[in-house]
Amino acid sequence: MSEPRQLEVLRAIVEDYVHSREPVGSKALVDRHHLGVSSATIRNDMAALEEEGLIAAPHTSAGRIPTDKGYRMFVDRISAVKPLSAAERRAIHTFLDQADDLDDVLDRTVRLLSQLTNQVAVVQYPQLTSAAVRHIELVLLAPRQVLVVMIVTTGKVEQRMVTLPEETTEDALQHVRAAFLASTSGALLSRLPELLTTAVTSAPPQDRAVAAILGNALEQLAGIGREDRMVLAGTANLARSTGDFPLSIGPVLEALEEQVVMMRLLTEMEQDARGVSVRIGHENRYGGLTEASVVATGYGPDELAKIGVLGPTRMDYPTTIAAVRAVARYLSRILAG
């Protein structure tokens, strides 16, 4: 396996297969890539590669195609990340800079990524747990109805309507609000629970009941953010690559709609040294995705939320990895700014 030429052959096979979609034979290899040896030698190398499970032959007399393990080897040890073109970089900037809303940012991001890669792009909503409280507002809509609004540093605004067990006054609400603001302003959402209990106990006794209820609502608000949601784009690209998914793309579409599945998948992925994680074919435990690969990376302040691309195992990994990384980096910058 340490044979350098065999690795070279594997690379050639992967590259050819990725862009021709057809099993590649020894003859075709020698004249497309000028390796200095004859087809017979290549055949021997191929036999060795097949022995190791890196490539396989669909039929006795067809060329070879890479196996999942072969792609894995290619991604880990052979390929070099291919930098994006200047035009592509420019596209990222101009397209994403126009966004205002967080929703809009994410929407534009996935669309962009799916266009760059010609595949399905996915992004998780950023995890708010690491975001901080920027402001809290309590609005009295009716004597017993309060709108609780929390603004977090990411620019996201969370709100919820709360119905109180008994009537309260604008004044009382202002006191509670002041207490909340004093103790939580600028604090991480993850620290919210403890800070809120302190705030509640420090509120004037007669307001404490109301404060407790509203504090509770705020805690939930910190949790209910949309971290469990994701945005999709480019599903139409799946249809284009018919034939890559033998049994049709049905199962893949199903998996994509099952947010729970996708969220788990993305969250589980662990990044390698290059800051990107790749799941190839059967490495995705979920049944519908055994013919698919996922390339993902973290983004945002703590890189906890994931953004990625899903496509056929036969995908152009170097380019895809580059695109995912570039978009993730720019997205992080936007969210921070």
Next chain:
Amino acid sequence: MSEPRQLEVLRAIVEDYVHSREPVGSKALVDRHHLGVSSATIRNDMAALEEEGLIAAPHTSAGRIPTDKGYRMFVDRISAVKPLSAAERRAIHTFLDQADDLDDVLDRTVRLLSQLTNQVAVVQYPQLTSAAVRHIELVLLAPRQVLVVMIVTTGKVEQRMVTLPEETTEDALQHVRAAFLASTSGALLSRLPELLTTAVTSAPPQDRAVAAILGNALEQLAGIGREDRMVLAGTANLARSTGDFPLSIGPVLEALEEQVVMMRLLTEMEQDARGVSVRIGHENRYGGLTEASVVATGYGPDELAKIGVLGPTRMDYPTTIAAVRAVARYLSRILAG
């Protein structure tokens, strides 16, 4: 065309074809449906129907399939809406009653509808223009930063951050807020522009500049709601019906992702007497959808926002229509409640 038996034959053809996916011939018709005549007679009727462009034969010696025009006739004049089963009704209630958030309601609604119909379900965000202002809040985050929040009767909360050209005070903001509330509370969003200008002019002179800016923001808020967005579910169902879309489902997926297209399509649809609108095949001007049918209806207080289903022209119209109507009606009730 006034021949009643010919209509009966057309109905039989549509029904058989919908559930067998295969061209239906005269012989098959006579024994599956007990029309009191022989196959030869049916053949004559079929010839007449073909003459009128209601059915067509894929090949010389194959059975007939309905044309778009045939489906149209079927939907308009022949079919009776098929009521939902008790279980289905129950499913609607139990599934939708669990929702809290508007986002959640819509999400659950489309999922449900796509499951009921085994097709792609689409829902537009409700049009706020007919909703009314419930509350307006202005929050001073920094001397020059104001968070503008508007709560509408649908329960939706819209907000936006505004940066002022010069600093303002909490007091000034309270005045403006009071003026806004006084003149717009309970008013329809569509009347917001005129009401706001009145409010601005009635504000204390020194606050007028700020009021103008914030009023402007509110106006936009009334517009930017997510009315131009929609929620999708069930795209995986498209894959199941391979063969219904001859050139593969690619173009359909593309159309679905192009929200602009879908929004236009839904908005254009005009409801018939039964309160449902159906677009069949080529009636959808958009290129990618000439093999698809859309069944949609309005929902919400003014029935302006649309909810619907998209599937192959060869779909079970009676059932689909029933499902769309039932879900829309229940959705309206939830939003009103």
Next chain:
DNA sequence: ACTTAGCACTTGGGCATGTTGAGTGCTAAA
């Protein structure tokens, strides 16, 4: 010890041909 040329062998895909069965249109009789 590798590499290479040559050769026998396998096999899916393309093509031409034959067969079958469902379905039609038409005509003539009821």
Next chain:
DNA sequence: TTTAGCACTCAACATGCCCAAGTGCTAAGT
């Protein structure tokens, strides 16, 4: 107006054939 009967058409399937691509192996060459 309906029906039976019949000749005709044509997609789908099956069969048989050949070809090209590709392999594995062996023996010779470096």
